[in-house]
Amino acid sequence: MLLDSASLYYRSYFALPESIVGPDGQPVNAVRGFLETVTALVRDRGSRQVVACWDYDWRPQWRVDLLPSYKTHRVLEESDEAEEETPDTLGPQIDILRDLLPRLGIPVVGDEGFEADDVIAAFAHQLDGAVDIASGDRDLVQLVDERVTLLYTGGTSASRGGRPWQVLTPQSALERFKVPARLxxxxxxxxxxxxxxxxxxxxxxxxxxxxxxxxxxxxxxxxxxxxxxxxxxxxxxxxxxxxxxxxxxxxxxxxxxRLQPDPRWREHEPHREISRDAIDVAEAYGVGPATRRLLEVLT
Incomplete structure (x- = not known):
């Protein structure tokens, strides 16, 4: 399963109250929501190999050079650089996730100059067998085929099964958007x-x-x-x-x-070992119970 990490932690941040805090009194609502979402996805889909694809560059310069309007509404208005507007209480939680996930056997994968979408496209093409993509980004519909399924978390409506995501296959994507997923x-x-x-x-x-x-x-x-x-x-x-x-x-x-798989990811083999201190670290962050539930479905 490939996670569009930013999509999931932003959604979790705005879905859960900031009254969910860790031992230091700082909000961990996005962290808990992220972990609970991944737990539900893994439990439902049975995917025990999970990769957190990361936005190390949410607005790559090469895309801006081609299309200056690309994601301009997300840029801080009074910033000299293309800095994404991130809520003050979300930034520290992103750092927590980046530290915690590898300890749970979920590698964080990305690189400068690439969005998570680029990493997801590369893995979706190179991996053998069925691939699930969890994201609220409709750009990823283009990757859907007989082997690749998009678990679409965007929008407000749940799927027929009561899940907070919609399962987009070639057929269901065609029904929803009236065009083939590849187009x-x-x-x-x-x-x-x-x-x-x-x-x-x-x-x-x-x-x-x-x-x-x-x-x-x-x-x-x-x-x-x-x-x-x-x-x-x-x-x-x-x-x-x-x-x-x-x-x-x-x-x-x-x-x-159009997403094009970059060859640099072809030789990448994510590290999936669970750290011995995973639970201790999770407890220190204030997300011990959510972490335990995730590890239960991953192992």
């Missing part, structure tokens, strides 16, 4: 995504984007259809002009959005 990135490029600063194409929303992707395929095929005056509906003269006007921006956005 989700193309759909997002066309309709835009304010959460990532993707502008999209003027006048194209979910319905039109899904219709174009369903009819023609990926963005290159859609641009080719716009060039061809004989292309059938849903291509119209208005859409044709808008797509041609935006084709350079579409191609730049494609390079930003």
């Amino acid at each position: 989700y990135a193309d759909f997002a490029i066309l309709r835009g995504d304010p959460s990532d600063g993707l502008p999209g194409v003027r006048g194209i929303g979910d319905k039109t984007a899904a219709a174009l992707v369903s009819a023609f395929g990926d963005v290159e095929a859609i641009i080719a259809a716009a060039v061809d005056p004989s292309s059938p509906k849903p291509m119209t003269s208005v859409l044709r002009q808008r797509l041609l006007d935006a084709q350079d921006d579409i191609r730049l956005a494609e390079r930003v959005v």
Whole structure:
């Protein structure tokens, strides 16, 4: 199981009250929520090999160079550098997780210049057998196939089974987004995504984007259809002009959005040994019971 760590700890931070504190009186709500979420995921899916994929660079410069609007709304307004706005009481909890998880046999994997999505894409491609991805980031829908399942924790609605996540397979992703999972990135490029600063194409929303992707395929095929005056509906003269006007921006956005496995992760073998002091460290942080419950399902 591959964890989109930032997605999970942010969600936990805002879901649980800061009145949950450790021995030093500091909040550990995000830590406890993270551990409880992973426990529920592992128990439900039966995945005992877990990797915490980490945002060591949440806004890589190469993506910003291609698309300056990329995640700009998350940058501190009065900062000279691209520093993400993190609540004061969350930062120390992120450090706790980064210290505690490896002690539980859950490696923390990432590198400068890469987002967690990049690491997840690499592992999803290189690992053998079934792979579960736990995240609230819809960008990862593009990785879903017959072998890779997305446990989508975003949104407010639970799945039919009462779980606080939705199980997205190729079929359920198609039902939800009206496009094949492998073409989700193309759909997002066309309709835009304010959460990532993707502008999209003027006048194209979910319905039109899904219709174009369903009819023609990926963005290159859609641009080719716009060039061809004989292309059938849903291509119209208005859409044709808008797509041609935006084709350079579409191609730049494609390079930003489409996840490509980096070869540096191919030889990485996560370390999964549980430290002898795992429980003692967890108790010191004030999350002993949650840690014990997680270890019970991992071992």
